[in-house]
Amino acid sequence: MNARLTPRLDPVTEPLYRLAVAASVISPSNTLRLAAARLAEEGLGAIPVIQDHQYMGLVTERDLARALANGATPDDIIEPWVRTQDPTLAPAETGAAALRMLVEHELTAIAVVAPERHFVGLVTPRLLVAPVEFESRPRQVGGMATPFGVYLTTGAASGGVPMWALIASGAYMFGLFFVGAHVALFAFLALPTKAQIPWIYDLMSFVFFLLALRLSPLAKIHAAEHMTVHAIEQNEAITPEVVARMPRVHPRCGTNLAIGASLFLGVLNSPWPAEQELRLLIAVLVTVTLFRPLGSFVQMWGTTAPAKAKHIALGVAAGRDLLQKYESQYIPPASVPRKLLHSGILQIMVGAILAQLVAMAAYEVLRVPVTQRVISAFLLPFGP
Secondary structure (H helix, E strand, C coil): CCCCCCCCCCCCCCEHHHHCECCCCECCCCEHHHHHHHHHHHCCCEEEEEECCEEEEEEEHHHHHHHHHCCCCCCCECHHHCECCCCEECCCCEHHHHHHHHHHCCCCCEEEEEHHHEEEEEECHHHHCCCCCCCCCCCCCEEEEECCEEEEECCCCEEECCHHHHHHHHHHHHHHHHHHHHHHHHHHHCCCHHHCCHHHHHHHHHHHHHHHHHHCHHHHHHHHHHHHHHHHHCCCCCCHHHHCCCCCCCCCCHHHHHHHHHHHHHHHCCCCCCCHHHHHHHHHHHHHHHHHHHHHHHHHHHHCCCCCHHHHHHHHHHHHHHHHHHHHCCCCCCCHHHHHHHHCHHHHHHHHHHHHHHHHHHHHHHCCCHHHCCCCCCCCCCCC
16 A cells, blocks of 8 residues: 555755755846845745846845845845855755755855856755645544554545455454453353342443453554544644654544443433433533543553554555545545445444354354353444
8 A cells, every 4th residue: 555655755865956946036236125025925035136147146134134234225226235155056966965055154045056057946944844745634534443554534535444444343343342241251250149230240341342452453553543643634744753753542533432422321321310301411411521531541541552663654654645645636525425434434333243243153153151142132333
C-alpha cells in the first residue's frame, strides 16, 4: 500500500531551482512607495530589482527604513538603496548552501541567479522548513484498527487496509471477548455460591476482555490510528516523528460511545430509584457527565497501549494513503449508505457474526455443556 507513496521533500538536500519561488520584480527607477506595496503583496521579506533583464540586487523592509531615516521620501527612486552586495546562489546548489548563507550573512532572503545574471527566484528561511505535503485535508477523519493495519475514512473516501481487514477485525475482537468470557466463567464458578451474582460475572467478563485487548497488538495499532487522526486533523506532517508525539486518546473514539451506552443502560435498568422518570433523568445526567472522562480512562488503560515504531508506521501509511486519495481524486459527497459502508461498522459486525458461528459450531462438535458456554445466540457485534 505504501510502496507508491511520494517521498517527502527535504529542502536541505533539494536543488534551489526546485525550492526558489517566483517574485514580482521592480526596476531601480521605481519608487520606495511601489517597493513597499510589492513587499506587502509578496510577503517574502525581499523584492528583486531587475535592470536591463539582469539581476541587480534586493530591497527589503530594512532598506526602506534606512532610506526614510536618511531623508528619502516615498516617491524617491529605490536605486540608491538596493542591496547589490548581497551574495547569490546558483540554481544547482542545495538548500543546505542557502541555509548557511542566510545564517552567516543574516539575510531575510537570498536570490537564486543563473548565468548571465538571470533571476530564477527567491529562497527564504520559511521555504527551508519542510512544508506540509497535503494542503487539502478533511476536517474530520474516522478510523479503525485491524490486525493487518490501520483503516481511515472521511465517510466518502478511505485509506489504509482494505475492507476485508475490517471483517477480520470483527472476528478478532469477538475472539478476544470469547477468551475473556471463558476465563471469567472459570473464575466466576470458583467463587462461593453466594458471590455468584450475574452482574459480577458481567463485570469480570468486561475486565478480562479489556485485559486481553490491552495485551494484544490490536491495542497498539488502535493507538497508532488515534495518533494519526490527531496529526491529520491538526494539519501536521504525516511522518513517524510527528505522529509519535500525538496523544493516543481521541474524543470521538467508539470506546466513549460504548462507555456512554453502558452507563445509560446500567443506570436506567437499576432498581433504584423506583420512579422510572427520575431514573431516566439520573441516567442522562450520569452519562453526559461521565462518558468522556470514563471513556478516556478506558481508552488509556484498556483499548489502547503505547504504540511502537512498527505500529506508528502502519498509521502513517494509512494516513498518507487517505490524504493522497483525498487530494488527487474527485470525491463526491457521501450519501448515508456510503457513509455507513465506509464507517466499517457493517464489516466489523459481519466478522463478529462469522466468528460466533464458528464458536457455536465448536460447542456442538465438542459437546460443551450449556453451563460452560458463554454464548448461546447471536451477539451483535459481540458482548456478554
